[in-house]
Amino acid sequence: MEIQSCVSILNEWDIVAARQLGRNVAKELGFGTVDQARITTAISELARNIYLYAGEGQLCIDRLNENGKAGLRIIALDKGPGIPDIRKVMEDGFSTSGGLGAGLPGVRRLMDDFNIDSDPGEGTEIRSTKWLR
Amino acid sequence: MRIPILKLNDCLLISIQWELDDQTALEFQEDLLKRIHETNARGVVIDITSIDFIDSFIAKVLGDVINMSRLMGAKVVITGIQPAVAITLIELGIRLDDVMTALDLEKGLEKLQQELGD
Numbered sequence: 001m002e003i004q005s006c007v008s009i010l011n012e013w014d015i016v017a018a019r020q021l022g023r024n025v026a027k028e029l030g031f032g033t034v035d036q037a038r039i040t041t042a043i044s045e046l047a048r049n050i051y052l053y054a055g056e057g058q059l060c061i062d063r064l065n066e067n068g069k070a071g072l073r074i075i076a077l078d079k080g081p082g083i084p085d086i087r088k089v090m091e092d093g094f095s096t097s098g099g100l101g102a103g104l105p106g107v108r109r110l111m112d113d114f115n116i117d118s119d120p121g122e123g124t125e126i127r128s129t130k131w132l133r
Numbered sequence: 134m135r136i137p138i139l140k141l142n143d144c145l146l147i148s149i150q151w152e153l154d155d156q157t158a159l160e161f162q163e164d165l166l167k168r169i170h171e172t173n174a175r176g177v178v179i180d181i182t183s184i185d186f187i188d189s190f191i192a193k194v195l196g197d198v199i200n201m202s203r204l205m206g207a208k209v210v211i212t213g214i215q216p217a218v219a220i221t222l223i224e225l226g227i228r229l230d231d232v233m234t235a236l237d238l239e240k241g242l243e244k245l246q247q248e249l250g251d
Contacts, residue, residue: 012155019152019186037186037217041225044188092226103189106225 006060009050009078018047018059022074025061029070029132038110039072039130045103046076046126054080054124064129071131074111079123086116136161138168144176144245145169145207148238150183158194165198169207176245177202180238182213192227199232208248210234212241 005025007018022043026036043059050057057078064071083089092105104126108114111128118124136157139146145168153161165177179195181187187195199209210233214222222229233248235241 016152016154033185034217034220037215037221038224040186041188041221044186044190045225048188048190106189106227109224109226110221 003063004060006058007047008056009047009059010056012051014059015044015047015051019044022061022072025063026072026130029063029072031072031130031132035130039074042107042110042128042130043074045107046074046128049103050076050078050080054078057123069131071112071129073127073129076126077123082120082122082124083116083118084120086118090116135164138164140168140172140174143172143174143249144178144242145172145174146178146180146238148180148182153184153191155190158191162194162198162201166201166205169202169205174207175249177207177209178212178238178241178245179209180212180241181218182215182237184213184218185215187218187222187227189225189227192222192225192229196229196232208233208245210241210245210248212236212238 005021007014007021009015009018019040023036023040026039031039047059050059057076057080060075062073062075064073088094089104107128111130113129115127134157136147136149168174202209212235214234233244235244
């Protein structure tokens with residue numbers, strides 16, 4: 001069973017909207033304040049990556065219920081330039097934008113599951129899930 | 134909406150009361166440096182009790198403004214970091230190593246007075 005809500009990421013304000021959506025869903029599902037902060041932070045990093053590197057894309061939140069386990073999945077989708085070297089972007093401190101380089105490896109640590117799919121020239125899809133404990 | 138910056142003797146006090154968007158964070162950076170320049174402030178306390186998450190962008194803006202203030206001769210203390218914010222910052226991989234922090238505004242001001250030696 002899945003219910004999905006999405007936010008189009010076109011500008012900086014959409015990053016705020018995506019965070020608010022994520023935080024609301026996390027609250028609804030019963031996540032505690034620390035997990036709410038983890039989820040909000042992860043969404044912010046992924047939405048900002050779309051804005052910075054792809055220009056536009058979508059950030060969706062799935063409410064999951066698998067075998068009685070509730071969870072929240074973040075899906076970040078864009079048709080940007082793609083990531084040529086995924087291993088490189090998963091290294092702490094690697095950044096091409098003058099940022100802190102904490103984004104993707106950080107998101108992986110904040111969430112439970114993390115999956116990245118990218119084709120250079122085609123775009124990038126990142127899926128990351130947090131399960132309710 | 135701009136973040137208000139209050140002057141108290143030779144210190145500046147800021148309480149960030151709402152979720153920071155990118156634009157507000159960058160405006161705050163400029164506003165604070167201007168106020169330090171105008172008021173000759175020697176110390177700054179930034180209270181973030183109401184902030185419930187910090188991502189890498191906000192962390193970078195905060196870290197940068199602290200270093201910029203230091204260049205101008207003002208010391209900055211961050212106060213009121215919530216447990217959830219401390220946990221997510223470290224998990225995200227952000228270490229604000231050289232940043233002075235205190236539990237709340239009161240302790241932050243005390244710390245600043247000690248640092249400034251009066």
